[in-house]
Amino acid sequence: MSMLQKVNLLDAANATKGLYVYDAVGKLNGGVVSVVRVENRTLDFHVHKHSDELFLVLEGSFTVETDDGQITLAPGEMVIVPKGMRHRPVVTSLVKVMQIELEGTLNKQNSGALYEA
16 A cells, blocks of 8 residues: 655646656556646647646646637646647746646657656
8 A cells, every 4th residue: 555645746846857847746547747847838739639638837827729729827727638639838938837647648749859758
C-alpha cells in the first residue's frame, strides 16, 4: 500500500529545472499530474486522440485556442480540453500550470520538442 504524499503544486512548479520542463508530481488512474513553467511560447495546433487534457493555472495566465474560439485562464481557473479537440496553448508571459493527461499523451510533438519522459 502506498503512503499518502502531499504536494504543493506552486512549490513544485517553482522547483522545476527551468522553463518548458514538465515535472510529473503524481499519477492518477492512468493519468499523469505534471507542473510546468512556460513563457512566450505558442505551440502548434494539435489533437489528443485518446484522452482529455486538464490545465489548471497556478500563477500567471494563458490562453487556450480551439477551432471554436479561445479561453483565457487566470490563477485558480482550469479547463478540460476534450479528446479529439484541436487546440493550442498561447503563452505571452510567465505562467505556472498543472496538467493532467493520460500517461503517454504528452510528447515532443505536442510540447514544443522539450518533453522528456
